[in-house]
Amino acid sequence: MPELIRITDPADPRLADYVGLTDMELRKRTEPESGLFIAEGEKVIQRAVAAGHPMRSMLLSDKWLPLMTPVLEETGATAYVGSPRLLEEVTGFHVHRGALAAMQRKPLPExxxxxxxxxxxxxxxxxxxxxxxxxxxxxxxxxxxxxxxxxxxxxxxxxxxxxxxxxxxxxxxxxxxxxxxxxxxxxxxxxxxxxxxxxxxxxxxxxxxxxxxxxxxxxxxxxxxxxxxxxxxxxxxxxxxxxxxxxxxxxxxxxxxxxxxxxxxxx
Amino acid sequence: MPELIRITDPADPRLADYVGLTDMELRKRTEPESGLFIAEGEKVIQRAVAAGHPMRSMLLSDKWLPLMTPVLEETGATAYVGSPRLLEEVTGFHVHRGALAAMQRKPLPExxxxxxxxxxxxxxxxxxxxxxxxxxxxxxxxxxxxxxxxxxxxxxxxxxxxxxxxxxxxxxxxxxxxxxxxxxxxxxxxxxxxxxxxxxxxxxxxxxxxxxxxxxxxxxxxxxxxxxxxxxxxxxxxxxxxxxxxxxxxxxxxxxxxxxxxxxxxx
Missing domain, CATH: 3.40.1280.10 (SPOUT methyltransferase, trefoil knot domain)
Structure with missing residues (x-):
């Protein structure tokens, strides 16, 4: 079973990868530096995993757990579970697609x-x-x-x-x-x-x-x-x-x- | 010279055409009913005028007056002039393109x-x-x-x-x-x-x-x-x-x- 961690505090430091997703200037600096990118929604997350990108963690609301459990089991990543409102407070937007995954970049080819x-x-x-x-x-x-x-x-x-x-x-x-x-x-x-x-x-x-x-x-x-x-x-x-x-x-x-x-x- | 009316009250009823422009559900109902549409930015406004759409009025900030004066003279429309902040309060968004025109629809052809x-x-x-x-x-x-x-x-x-x-x-x-x-x-x-x-x-x-x-x-x-x-x-x-x-x-x-x-x- 994937590890599920319930989150109630939007300032929880374990959610650092997901903070301020709508602040493009911030993310443009921090994501490539830390080798991070964010995939959202079932299909896109599955495609990122299929392409061999390691999953750092997932942030999602309860409703989306059943749908995302197979990919969590496949990757062994930790899932942070919170209310839709908490997701919005952390990321800065209403997460329509229900699930966000913090993914690891791979070295770019020559x-x-x-x-x-x-x-x-x-x-x-x-x-x-x-x-x-x-x-x-x-x-x-x-x-x-x-x-x-x-x-x-x-x-x-x-x-x-x-x-x-x-x-x-x-x-x-x-x-x-x-x-x-x-x-x-x-x-x-x-x-x-x-x-x-x-x-x-x-x-x-x-x-x-x-x-x-x-x-x-x-x-x-x-x-x-x-x-x-x-x-x-x-x-x-x-x-x-x-x-x-x-x-x-x-x-x-x-x-x-x-x-x-x-x-x-x-x- | 086109008529210029300085506006300081965002609730001024003369700005009714421009209220709540980001409320898509509202505008989808009200615009076709009242034969109205909104054009924004110099090029698009000029193209709407060139296509024969009568201009009901224009709403713009001072900075854009020199650029828009020719089309105001051509149409004889009233220009409501306000601060960028007032424009934002009325319309619901920051008007990057500086000028909004309330235009009259024409009957659609068969x-x-x-x-x-x-x-x-x-x-x-x-x-x-x-x-x-x-x-x-x-x-x-x-x-x-x-x-x-x-x-x-x-x-x-x-x-x-x-x-x-x-x-x-x-x-x-x-x-x-x-x-x-x-x-x-x-x-x-x-x-x-x-x-x-x-x-x-x-x-x-x-x-x-x-x-x-x-x-x-x-x-x-x-x-x-x-x-x-x-x-x-x-x-x-x-x-x-x-x-x-x-x-x-x-x-x-x-x-x-x-x-x-x-x-x-x-x-």
Whole structure:
């Protein structure tokens, strides 16, 4: 049986992993430092466990115990059980999904390891919004991409909102940071990847005209919605493509643009 | 010069249009009833005005007056000016985008009028999330769709969040409600539209295999992320298509799926 510890004091120091979950600035600092991330809801927690992330503990209300008992038994993690109100006091929000798990990060793979095993990958630069990062992962995973490489200025894929929006696909698709930036960009050419920048620039090739051989390795570069890719990232690419847009419309959301481009690149 | 009225009392009855903007249940009832919607931020307000929506009034802080004066002069609307704190007290949230406009709805066109002028349209059923509706509009407009028809169970495209996420494209692309539902679905066949249902069903045609003649009229049916299209909507379609998915991934977000399908349908 998993160890159950009933909590009545929201200041209980054993709940330190769960304090102030809505304070993004705080969590952005503390989570990577302590090798922690938070998974919420049954499916996402199960996917994190299945991907080999050790569970530090779980925080949940009584109602969710029966549903979560199998994963608690599998991991042997301690479960802190409290009222919905206590959960809200600790975390700063009403925990709709009933259960939160404090999970241990794993060392990120080397970029070369992601590139070696892949044929179609996504490279993100400047995508600093957690919702967009999660949505891009979900689309990339669904549409058959084999990996994601992130410039250091991107939002953390393991931040709670990224994980949730990704529907747990951050645990399914190999990813890592591309560091040191921008020098590590050279790896793409060394590994034989054709580097394709997505841009709204009118002189770019229409995405519909892009033809890739099935065996060809390709890396799709995506920048932030506002700024787009940096000159350095463009310089590392050998082709610019654009999604054909109707007159008078500025742009697609970056996650929608990513999905369209991944669809076009997949085979 | 536009009329400027300085407001210091958050209970001022002249601000009735702006009260409780974060209370979605309240606004969902009151806005359509009184023919009102709220546009926020310079670009979106300008697009609403450009689309011919009369402005009932504007609520803004001093800092935003210079930027908004041209559109106030153009419309002749009264501007209520208050401190950022007053704006927050009235509306229930911190108004990042500085200016809110209470706009007048216009009568929706008949579905036949949308169908007549179009060649590629989107039909939404059960998409009851405002963010998704806004994102679908943005994608449909950017990717060259000519119109959107909504079943009565969809979220309001003129609700504040829909408008914002759509980047104002709800004012650019013709749309209306498809009523009476489901009888009005017959209009699509009568107007010569090929009706294409997007579904994850494995027996559906791979979207990549879909070939449409340039002159062919086509309607893309999209359901909600959870439930999908109803049997009635499927019955009104003559073809099912699916986006090819990688193994082990459930689905795309409905807005990403919509963007991919609109891209594939456009020419």
């Amino acid at each position: 970029p070369a390891a992601v590139l070696d095993g892949a044929r179609r990958i996504v490279v993100l630069e400047g995508v600093n919004n957690h919702t967009n990062v999660g949505a891009i992962f979900r689309g990339a995973a669904a549409l058959g991409m084999d990996g994601v490489l992130l410039a250091p200025d991107c939002a953390d894929p393991l931040y709670r909102r990224s994980v949730r929006v990704s529907m747990g696909t951050v645990f399914a698709i190999p990813w890592t940071k591309l560091e040191p930036w921008p020098q590590a960009l050279d790896l793409l050419a060394e590994h034989g990847y054709r580097r394709i920048a997505l841009t709204p620039a009118p002189d770019a090739v229409d995405l519909r005209e892009l033809r890739l051989a099935k065996t060809e390795k390709a890396a799709l570069f995506l920048g932030s919605e506002g700024e787009g890719l940096s000159p350095r990232a463009f310089a590392a690419c050998d082709l610019k493509v654009r999604i054909p847009m109707a007159a008078g419309v500025d742009s697609l959301n970056v996650a929608a643009a990513a999905a369209v481009a991944c669809y076009a690149l997949a085979d | 579905p036949a009028a949308v169908l007549d002028g179009a060649r590629r349209i989107v039909v939404l059923e059960g998409v009851n999330n405002h963010t998704n509706v806004g994102a679908i509009f943005r994608g449909a407009a950017a990717l060259g769709m000519d119109g959107v028809l909504l079943a009565p169970d969809c979220a309001d495209p003129l609700y504040r969040r829909s408008v914002r996420v759509s980047m104002g494209t709800v004012f650019a692309i013709p749309w209306t409600k498809l009523e009476p539902w489901p009888q009005a679905l017959d209009l699509l066949a009568e107007h010569g539209y090929r009706r294409i249902a997007l579904t994850p069903a494995p027996d559906a045609v791979d979207l990549r295999e879909l070939r449409l003649a340039k002159t062919e009229k086509a309607a893309l049916f999209l359901g909600s992320e959870g439930e999908g299209l109803s049997p009635r909507a499927f019955a009104a379609c003559d073809l099912k298509v699916r986006i090819p998915m990688a193994a082990g991934v459930d689905s795309l977000n409905v807005a990403a799926a919509a963007a991919v399908a609109c891209y594939a349908l456009a020419d």
